[in-house]
Amino acid sequence: MRNKIFILIIAAIVMASIMALSGPAAIFIAKRQLKNTFKGSIVTIEQCKINPLNSIIFSGIEINEPSSYNIKCEQISMRYDLYSLLTKGIVEFSASGFFGGKVDGNIKITLGKSPAYVADINLRNIDLDIFVKDFKLEKKMQVTGRLDGNIFIKGAGSRLKEVTGNLQAISPGGELTIKDTDYLKNMPIKSGVSWEDLVASLKNYVYNIGALKTSLENDNLIFTVSLSGETGKRNFTVVLHDFKI
Template identity: 30%
Template sequence: MKRLIVGIPIIILVILGSGIFFKPALTFFATKALERAFQTSDVHIASCRFAGLKQLAFCDIRIRKLESFDIKIKQAVIVNSLSSLLNRRILKFKLEDVSFGPLALKELELSHISIHIAPRKVQVLGDLSIPQIKYQKAKIGPLQAKLKIDDKVLYLDYLRAQIFNGKADGQVALNLDKEMNYQVTLNFTGLDIDRFIRDFDLEERFQMTGALSGEVSLRGSGATIQQIQGDLSTSQAGGKLTITDQRFLDNLARTSRQPLDILVESFKNYYYNIGIIKLGMEEGDLILDVRLDGEAGMRHLNIMVHEFNLRRR
């Protein structure tokens, strides 16, 4: 009994001493692992700490590549147990307070993680959950997906999310190399057009109601979107459109050779019951081909957003 009483403090001191010794080493190895994953990027981890016997946290992480991306993570937490480690599993992995350019999220969680190690290859599987993602004023979430990392490619399959009062599902493929190339395919159902306009502060340019559904695919590298293709259509209920952007109306009058006052009136409280929107990209500019049909006739708009990318404007 006396040996046990004397031995407990010694064991605690050994554990604490090991923690002090291992922290710099763990931070070093974690930094090197991220540098291998994000090649030619600057990686910095401020510190690491043990949160209880089963948790290891890395704090104030930054991964950046000039003119490409800048990822900031307040804390990354690994939750483990001895049995899970022996079975090559991680109980839970959490990221807290993450920012990636204009994207921000309070929490990201990966659970039911399994790790398969083979010569020159590591495969990671898990369930991804994100309560909410913010892009400027827009809010996306909750989001769930099946995550797989295989041969330096990160896949998100069976992705599901709430967005603009509607739903999105699809898949994502992201190359974890120096270029960070990605491909995304999403199917949307019931996107609220008015919510989209309000979230992106477009009310002073135009007002529009209705719901959109369809498919959008894009590919890019880092914050740069290289290609977008999409076909969206409105619901049978249709909606209402009013354009108030004077500059847009002036340009439309000039290109269409129609009197400005007639154009202003034709896009004031215009009710449509059929709407088709095609998305494309040309030399970095987003092209929206909008065709609407209603009792007052058809309306055709060609809208261009210059230098469209994921960087904060």
């Protein structure tokens, strides 16, 4: 028991020494890790503040993969106590300005040849308009409204293994227009509904109840959308093919 305590103390001292590096050094390490995780991306981090014993705060984060996404976040705060971090690999985090809203949760990291991680994430007041722009979906759709919900992510190294999530629209809802008519050709059409009626039904559609489910299948990130408004229900799916981080 004494040996374990001694090892933890030594590890804590070493870790505190490493984490006491200057802000620029911490930014360099974080950017390198993000680039390794988000393959092909350009990563920007403007500032970093470190308290070696309990927190790291990064500000002005941007992860840009020109063909797929340009994710921005005002600030990410990672908080921990050294005992939980060293023995369980658990880090709590919060983020502001993430798709216009806030995020918090925890990540459990298991070190090894290919480090594994499990993340429970809570999302609050996520702006769908910003989400569409950050994932470069403007040519496919236009959406307004905000969401609350949670997402579970599991991965190892740079590969995602599982993504599941459930989000609900915040009252009073929002408005949807599908711009990509080629995408609409793949949607099932009910008997008696013309192509023109289908296209019209997904333009300037106002919803007051909405649900968004996320999942990962064969490296495809899938968003299943269910909406309800005065003019009826709308259900459709958006797929980001070969989504990898």
